Structures are given as C-alpha cells and as structure tokens.
Amino acid sequence: MLETLTYIESHGTDPYRNLALEEFLLFGCKEKECILYLWQNEKTVVIGKNQNAWKECRTEQLERDGGHLARRLSGGGAVYHDLGNLNFTFLVSGEYYDVKRQLSVIAGALEHLGLHIEASGRNDLLIDGKKFSGNAFYRHGEHCYHHGTIMLDVDKEKLGSYLTVSREKLKSKGVDSVRSRVANLRTYLPDLTIDDLKYALRQAFGEVYGLPVQERKLDDREKKEIESRAEYFRSWEWLYGRKIPFQHEITRKFPWGEVTIRFQVENGKIKDAAVYSDALKTGMIEALPNYLNGVRFSSRSICIELGLYWSEDPEEEKMLKDLIEWMKEEEW
Numbered sequence: 001m002l003e004t005l006t007y008i009e010s011h012g013t014d015p016y017r018n019l020a021l022e023e024f025l026l027f028g029c030k031e032k033e034c035i036l037y038l039w040q041n042e043k044t045v046v047i048g049k050n051q052n053a054w055k056e057c058r059t060e061q062l063e064r065d066g067g068h069l070a071r072r073l074s075g076g077g078a079v080y081h082d083l084g085n086l087n088f089t090f091l092v093s094g095e096y097y098d099v100k101r102q103l104s105v106i107a108g109a110l111e112h113l114g115l116h117i118e119a120s121g122r123n124d125l126l127i128d129g130k131k132f133s134g135n136a137f138y139r140h141g142e143h144c145y146h147h148g149t150i151m152l153d154v155d156k157e158k159l160g161s162y163l164t165v166s167r168e169k170l171k172s173k174g175v176d177s178v179r180s181r182v183a184n185l186r187t188y189l190p191d192l193t194i195d196d197l198k199y200a201l202r203q204a205f206g207e208v209y210g211l212p213v214q215e216r217k218l219d220d221r222e223k224k225e226i227e228s229r230a231e232y233f234r235s236w237e238w239l240y241g242r243k244i245p246f247q248h249e250i251t252r253k254f255p256w257g258e259v260t261i262r263f264q265v266e267n268g269k270i271k272d273a274a275v276y277s278d279a280l281k282t283g284m285i286e287a288l289p290n291y292l293n294g295v296r297f298s299s300r301s302i303c304i305e306l307g308l309y310w311s312e313d314p315e316e317e318k319m320l321k322d323l324i325e326w327m328k329e330e331e332w
C-alpha cells in the first residue's frame with residue numbers, strides 16, 4: 001500500500017530548472033510514495049526525447065521572441081507552453097504506477113470545477129472533443145513518471161506558429177489545422193484561474209488515493225543540486241545533439257508514431273544512423289542506430305538484420321515488425 005502522498009509546486013518558470021526538478025523528484029521518490037508535482041514554463045516548446053529540434057520547432061523564431069526550446073526525458077511529440085498552461089507530473093515507483101488512476105485525479109479535479117473530460121487516443125485528454133492535455137511517460141528501472149499539460153489559456157496563435165507539425169501528422173489526426181483541434185479550458189469556464197486548477201488537483205489527489213497530502217518545499221542544498229542538473233537540460237548537446245552528415249533519409253508514419261531515419265553511408269555500409277521519432281515507447285527507437293551500424297546499405301540487408309532482434313514488450317515487438325515491413329516495401 002502507498003503510504004505517502006507528496007505535493008510540490010515549482011515557483012520558477014525556467015523550463016530547464018523545472019525539468020531538472022522533475023528528474024530530481026523521480027530519483028528521490030520513495031518506494032511507497034506518490035508525488036504530484038505542478039509546474040509552469042514561460043514561452044517554451046518542449047520536444048520529446050527522440051525528436052529532431054529543427055524539424056519540430058521554428059527554433060530561430062522562438063528564440064528571437066525570447067522563448068526557449070527544451071527536451072524532456074519522455075517520448076512523444078512537441079508541445080507549446082506559456083503561463084496559460086499548467087503541467088502535472090505523477091512520480092511513483094513501478095509497483096504503484098497506474099496511468100488510469102493518475103488520470104482519474106485530473107478528471108476528478110476538473111469534474112469538481114464543473115468540467116467533463118474524456119481520454120482519447122494514445123495520450124490525449126479531450127474536452128468537447130478537443131485536446132486540452134497531452135501526456136507522456138518515462139521509466140528508469142523502478143522509477144516512473146507520467147506527466148501532462150493542461151491548457152487553461154494558452155496563446156494558440158503562438159502555439160501554431162512555433163510548432164511545425166508534419167503534414168502526415170495532421171492527415172493522420174484528420175484535421176486541417178493545429179489551432180482548431182486544441183482547446184483552452186477558459187473557453188468553457190471563463191473565470192477559471194491557475195490557482196483554482198492547482199487547488200482542485202491537490203484536493204482530487206488526496207481523494208483518489210485516500211491519504212492525507214503533505215506539501216514539500218525544497219531546501220537550499222536541494223536547490224543547488226537541481227541547478228547543476230538544469231545545466232544539462234540547458235546544454236546544446238541535450239537540446240540539439242549531434243548533426244550527422246547524411247546521404248539518405250526516409251520517413252514513415254505508423255499508428256504508434258512517425259519515424260525518420262538518416263543514413264550516413266561509407267563504402268556501401270551504414271557508418272552511422274540517426275533515428276528521430278515521436279513514438280511514446282523510446283527503447284526501440286534508441287536501439288535502432290546500433291542495430292543498423294555496419295549493415296550493408298540496402299533495404300533487404302536491413303530487413304534481414306532487423307529480423308534477428310526481438311523484444312519481450314509486445315508494443316516494441318509490434319514496432320519492430322512494422323519497421324521490417326517498411327523495409328520490405330523500400331527498394332534501395
């Protein structure tokens with residue numbers, strides 16, 4: 001049984017510090033503890049762990065306007081944050097990790113405020129059929145988190161202008177514009193504030209788990225530790241990573257996400273490969289470059305090579321099968 005519910009708010013809006021605090025809480029979370037962490041970022045595009053920053057975001061425009069680009073540890077796609085957006089993170093050990101239960105805290109809080117929501121697709125929460133929350137997931141050993149956004153009053157104009165959503169993605173979601181399919185909760189409750197939301201979430205957290213909620217504040221030593229980790233989240237290497245010179249690029253959209261592979265070929269063999277994806281499952285995507293390294297540069301050889309691998313995780317096994325089918329269709 002869980003023994004402790006901890007509630008913590010970030011009082012700063014620097015995305016790198018906030019992501020560092022999230023990671024700090026992840027590794028400090030006790031076995032029988034569940035933490036609810038609420039935070040806000042000023043004008044930031046947050047991309048998924050395996051995405052290509054240049055492809056997902058108009059980085060120059062964002063930086064010129066004083067915004068930030070950030071990369072999180074979880075997989076999934078790119079989202080836009082400003083102070084009209086509230087982020088939540090549930091941090092808990094694998095044993096008590098339960099996405100449905102965690103989502104019922106969000107649904108319960110909004111129900112208390114008079115809003116009815118529903119879950120849809122792989123990671124969205126909807127109001128009136130429109131997305132107001134995107135969710136993503138991360139696991140490191142027994143340390144897990146589930147985080148998401150809540151759009152209260154986000155500048156949709158800016159959201160649409162900083163995010164460069166691929167035509168494939170728009171097509172797959174059956175819509176013609178990003179702006180039209182996201183919604184702010186303020187549209188439905190004009191007086192709703194971020195503080196109301198925070199209060200409702202904290203109350204619902206205690207109700208759903210049936211335990212008292214203890215608020216945590218950070219001491220100076222902890223703040224220092226978080227600051228040094230923030231440097232990593234702020235670094236060019238983490239945000240943009242390496243840029244490989246490539247000769248061939250392929251992209252395909254699957255039900256579980258879009259994949260782009262860039263190949264660097266030398267003497268007919270794959271010398272390096274960079275794989276980008278918004279898939280929520282990150283393991284297979286991150287393993288791919290290693291699988292491809294040294295293989296002869298032909299779709300048939302890749303097909304045979306990938307056939308040598310398997311995964312015990314059924315979702316990853318499905319990803320692998322889809323990638324093999326894709327290679328069968330390619331002809332080079």
Ligand SMILES: Nc1ncnc2c1ncn2[C@@H]1O[C@H](COP(=O)(O)OC(=O)CCCC[C@@H]2CCSS2)[C@@H](O)[C@H]1O
Binds near residue numbers: 046072076147163278
């Ligand atoms: N703030 C926000 N909230 C909800 N939906 C958004 C937001 N910004 C953009 N979008 C829409 O979601 C799609 C991307 O959807 P997609 O499903 O690709 O990705 C996600 O949802 C990722 C959620 C990550 C949540 C983390 C929680 C803390 S740090 S970020 C984008 O093209 C827009 O149409």
